[in-house]
Amino acid sequence: MTDLDLRRLEAITDRLIAGHDRRDSPGVSVGVVRDGALVLHRSAGMASIELGVPVGPDTTFRIASVSKQFTCAAILMLAAEGKLSVTDPVQKYFPDMVEYEAPITIDHLMHNNSGLRDMLQNMAMGGCDLAIPIKLSDLVDSIMRQRTLNFTPGTRYLYSNSNFLLLGLIVEHVSGSKLADFLATRIFAPLGMNRTAMVDNPAAVVPRLATAYLPDGTGFRRAQHAYPIHGEGALVSSIVDLALWHRNYETGLVGGAALRVALEAQSTFPTRVTNHYARGLTISDVRGIRTVSHGGLWPGYVTEFLRIPALSTAIVVISNNGGTVPYRIGQQLLAALLDGAPHAYPVPARPDHLSAYVGRFIDPVAPQTIDFTLSPDGDLLGNQFGTPGPFKPMPDGRMAAARSAPDFTCRLIDDGAALDVEEDAGIVRRWERVLDDAPLPDDLAGIYVSDEMAARWVIAGPSVRVDGPVARTAVWSLEPLAPDLMRIVSSGSLGQSWMDAKLLRDDAGKVTGLLVNGGRVKRLELRRE
Numbered sequence: 001m002t003d004l005d006l007r008r009l010e011a012i013t014d015r016l017i018a019g020h021d022r023r024d025s026p027g028v029s030v031g032v033v034r035d036g037a038l039v040l041h042r043s044a045g046m047a048s049i050e051l052g053v054p055v056g057p058d059t060t061f062r063i064a065s066v067s068k069q070f071t072c073a074a075i076l077m078l079a080a081e082g083k084l085s086v087t088d089p090v091q092k093y094f095p096d097m098v099e100y101e102a103p104i105t106i107d108h109l110m111h112n113n114s115g116l117r118d119m120l121q122n123m124a125m126g127g128c129d130l131a132i133p134i135k136l137s138d139l140v141d142s143i144m145r146q147r148t149l150n151f152t153p154g155t156r157y158l159y160s161n162s163n164f165l166l167l168g169l170i171v172e173h174v175s176g177s178k179l180a181d182f183l184a185t186r187i188f189a190p191l192g193m194n195r196t197a198m199v200d201n202p203a204a205v206v207p208r209l210a211t212a213y214l215p216d217g218t219g220f221r222r223a224q225h226a227y228p229i230h231g232e233g234a235l236v237s238s239i240v241d242l243a244l245w246h247r248n249y250e251t252g253l254v255g256g257a258a259l260r261v262a263l264e265a266q267s268t269f270p271t272r273v274t275n276h277y278a279r280g281l282t283i284s285d286v287r288g289i290r291t292v293s294h295g296g297l298w299p300g301y302v303t304e305f306l307r308i309p310a311l312s313t314a315i316v317v318i319s320n321n322g323g324t325v326p327y328r329i330g331q332q333l334l335a336a337l338l339d340g341a342p343h344a345y346p347v348p349a350r351p352d353h354l355s356a357y358v359g360r361f362i363d364p365v366a367p368q369t370i371d372f373t374l375s376p377d378g379d380l381l382g383n384q385f386g387t388p389g390p391f392k393p394m395p396d397g398r399m400a401a402a403r404s405a406p407d408f409t410c411r412l413i414d415d416g417a418a419l420d421v422e423e424d425a426g427i428v429r430r431w432e433r434v435l436d437d438a439p440l441p442d443d444l445a446g447i448y449v450s451d452e453m454a455a456r457w458v459i460a461g462p463s464v465r466v467d468g469p470v471a472r473t474a475v476w477s478l479e480p481l482a483p484d485l486m487r488i489v490s491s492g493s494l495g496q497s498w499m500d501a502k503l504l505r506d507d508a509g510k511v512t513g514l515l516v517n518g519g520r521v522k523r524l525e526l527r528r529e
Contacts, residue, residue, distance in 0.1 A: 214299065
């Protein structure tokens, strides 16, 4: 990287974070690593608004799911020592787990293709928000109660924190050490990552840790989070330390080159489509250039860790403002790096027919929905299960969800009456446009029970009262979508979200239950009492 290139990147970074450079705003920190050296490090905003402490070079943040690659690294180091095999069935370490129709292996956990439902969403569907204090055993129990899976292991991809909690516990079982101690001794200390530690207690006092905030009207409020955290997302770290971790991918000081190769190894689905999720890492193609990345999200903390091996470069963005989107900042810096880079194709032009997407579409089989709108700038925005995000044009004319996991692309068909959607594993389905909402079914009211969630949903009119294994205070609302199809809307620490549900009936038309889909819980059946 020439001095001119670096000055240009610094100017772009300063522009991207300028909106955070206030004493009444949480902050953001950005780093660019080139050839193993941290060549750019910029920060703006406050680590503590109350105390007037700005974000600086020594500020640490919870990096949430960026932790997953470290948990996988620990597993792979133990495998290299012959202490476990990635083909081991998970039940070898958790004998209380159900014997499913097809076995779940350690490798399925690392590749997010186990089919296990996400424990955080399991708890949420039982009415337990992230702000409610629970024990680690509550999360483990929510996994062990599962009698059915999202899909047969190895056949699909779906992100699930359950996988990485189990991986962390397997490290502890095999090594005889706490995961925190294993990571500190085997990875952080040798690499000089002195600002990095596994902190599983959300109430722990951590030196230099930025306070987590969420937008609240025109200001901010402290983010609430009370769940214990483990192998799925418990690390506290900094830009400087993540730069050291990136350098290890190039030097192999810890684990050698074999560790990098093993972490980036991908699996293949029965459809012969490659799983973009490697082992705690996402492999994506951006304008023809291979990238390796992972994001992190916890109430008030958001992270993007993005590597571009062909350029010997990494981009790290961390914020203590839950309203910030580090992924977009990282992608804009990546775009600047790719301008003029060999073999990088131009950014596809934005189609002029995006307004034709606006509206709601439903996959009646699942069921699941997506709502399309246009941003003030005319970009296409899609919202699934309450998680909004931009869609970007692809070279083949399709529109793709602009996130690190390329698991939803679509195009309009039948003059805009339907969507041709390709999901993970190359699964293609037709989604129908929803033109008019139907009323809620007259016979919907009743009690619906799930043993897997250990929860009762009491539906009366347009509301749902939830009695779960921990909390019994949640009340949600119902919105009709189509005959016997509805949206269940809830609010929590991360904002508003929804599930899509279908009323189940027997041959005589009598209601027997609900089939529910969330972002990370699929085809969960509740029976009607």
